[in-house]
Amino acid sequence: MRVTQFWLSFGFGLVTASVLSIAAVGLSLQFGITNYINFAYGDFMALGAYLTYAFNAEIFHVNIWFALIVGSLLMGLIAVALNRFLLSPFARRFDKTFYVLIVTFGLSLIMLNLTYSIWGPNVRSYNMKIEVDMHIGPFLLNKYEIIIMIISVVTMLLIHLMLKTTRLGKSMRAMSDNTTLAMTSGIDTKRITTITWFLSGTMAGLAGSVLGITEGNLTPAAGELFLFVIFAAVIVGGVGSIYGAMAGGVLIGLATEVSAAFINAAYKLDVAFVILILTLLFRPSGLFARSGRA
Amino acid sequence: MAQFWYYVFTLVFFLFDYFILAMGLNIQYGETGVMNFAYIGFVAIGSYVTGAVSLPNSVGTGQQYIFGWNIPFPFNLIMGGIAAMLLAVVVAFIALRRLRTDYLAMVLFALSFVLYDIINNYPRLFNGADGLYNVAEPMTGVFHMSTNSFVIFFSLVTAAISLILWAVMSRITRSPLGRTFRAIRDDADVASALGKGVFRYQLTSMLIGSFFAGIGGGLIIQFGGSFNPSAWLPGETFVVFAVIIVGGVGNNVGLLVGALLVETLLIHLPAFLPDIPGRPGLIEYFSAMVIGIVLMAMLWFRPQGMLPERVRKFPAPAGELLNRDGHSVVAPTPVEAVATTNSAAQVADAHEGNDA
């Protein structure tokens, strides 16, 4: 009985881990390049999820997966615009990170309330067929959850290949190590920053949409509530480390779901928090941190 | 008419309460450079503890909470302040000592969520999602007040408390301790190269600020009689930051101006506007967006705030020999003829205090 339950919850954990990894990698990519945390990231997720909703259930009534792709890419473009016209001018003008952090905080407030003004506080859900759960090995999952896991794995692989094999990825890694050095060695840092914001926004939109699919509903505040878990994953993995973010996402995702099966599910977040605190106490730079960070 | 004064004094209450909250965050961020993104959590702890210690034993009240000691005002308030300080000790030892600033901001923000989650999920602490209610209005028994007169009375009490706290805060910021805080804010490396134990001072600053947060939170539950999780979503911290940035980081009078502009005019005044038919909540959303926009515009066009921090001047030592244009007789000429703007006028007003 207990064993079955363990595997069942492990399956749910994989789904959560899939969502979380996408979100954490998107946040981490941007942090590595621009060196400040985007506190509006949760609202990027929410807005992306609602854009998907708009294509899927409001205006074009297209298939959920197609809507998800369009919604995420659109969120990526919005992120580029926000960086170009808001965040990057602040980051360039002020030395202290504080200013741009506060701007992302303000952006979060604006985006959240914009989402509320457009779609209202009521719970919405995507227009998709209800699928039955299937037994796959010891797991019990539906079609959507399996597709989400595949999306996540593919995204992680693409990010990995991009970082390791393309010139873009190499430039990004160089910039994340040392921006000034990268600039002097002829890397077009402005272009890299723009691309990074596009990727980060797209992944936020993707993560927000798949979160909406797994949860079965959408609310404007869902992204912000999820932001804490993303932070936990990123910190546990080591801030600024992409692979750390992936690993942190998997660890926190599994830990929260598996523990939910054995203790009250309401304590899910607290499990993430305990892991976070233990990490801070014993390995404050994160489990997979690169040297010289944190 | 009574309704009108009720509104006005509600605004007065929030003005002075946010003045207290802003002073607390200002000493942490504005004076010492600690970006406490969990600030609203400290406010909440102060509020809950103030309420829970003043309520009677929870049996039979229909609520669940710890304490329940019937402690009267203002002692309950002080206990709320101390509770927030205890939280600060824990936070400082886990996070402050180890992490660089932007990382710290993220951890503190996460902490704010967790605190929120814990209090929401464990009703045994402070009645969970319902929050505490039926907290008695202090001193109404003594003065036989109606709700309307209580609002007036208590907003004035809050104003008085904020003025006392202002005096306390000014004394701290003007002291050598305040100066060391500002040295750490400007460059923690230099401060420690001068022999200042940075963590010790950051902790001191966190404790002072948390006490203010706790008092400000306690006053909220005493004013309204209730407090629940909807009042302190983690993003609320941002509103307090908005107050100090709009008003002027490092300037105590500026904080009052900031509280007036942000808290009173942008948050509480719109709350009295009637709803737009068919779109409940729209005004609230718009006013929140306006705060975000005002703050960004402020940071861009006037980052020092409405009332910028002022340079602290000190009286010249007694027996100072000054020649006619105010230059000290024995001083050699300045290195580069840059800032010899300091003429007699400035030397003369060097005797005035500053940092009201």
Added chain:
Amino acid sequence: MMTYKDLSTTPAGSEGPILRCEGLTKAFGGVNAVNGATFDVPRNKITALIGPNGAGKTTVVNILSGAMKSDSGTVHLGSTDVTNMDRAKIARLGLMRTFQLSRELGGLSVLENLLVAPKVQAGESIFNIFFRPRLVKREERQNIERATEILRTYGLYDLRDNWARELSGGQKKLLEISRGVMASPSVFLLDEPMAGVNPALIERIGGYILDMKAQGVTVLMIEHNLNVVERICDNVIVLAEGKTLATGKLSELRQNKEVVTAYLGEVINASTGH
């Protein structure tokens, strides 16, 4: 004339070199910035730390002042082992330093930059602020008096109520040195005090450093300008590739072939135009 009151306080033990380091090493990502540096700094002398760029001079100063932890080796201040001790503690033992690029406390006034320097102040305690205000006031008055004297000597007095961030480069340099003096150090590490300042100011800073020595302060300064070294330093330590290459008087080192090839040669050639 200014007096360097209580400036002569020395860390425990008043015999032998005041600062000695042995076998210091420090690597950054596999590159050995400091690789076994060993030297003594004689008491109450002005010692120059010279060497080609990348020789590890600043890293050594960082290690001595506790700003960086060394990978191995020991540092003694007087008879106290200060190896990898907390930097604030080292500062309280009487070791002050300046930074290569001046780091003024920009949000404090010029006067406050000095007032913050005394290592232990009664007014830094909450208890004293509220319950012993007279003590705080008296101490503050004494500090202001002393800071005023120092600012006068350094020609910064008229700028005392300006934000430190508004000073010019040369003024910031002077402010940083005078702030260190205000802290009454027994050992003062100066990281390129004359870099990027005009010749007239170099003269003045040289005078201030000689003045410190006269008042019993030990100075260790990183310096590239050999003219200055020749005129004010009693002693020279040559660092190359993280190791101590030689120590002695500059005139002796000029005869040392190794030193000349590693460092002096290029400087002399450059300065004589060969």
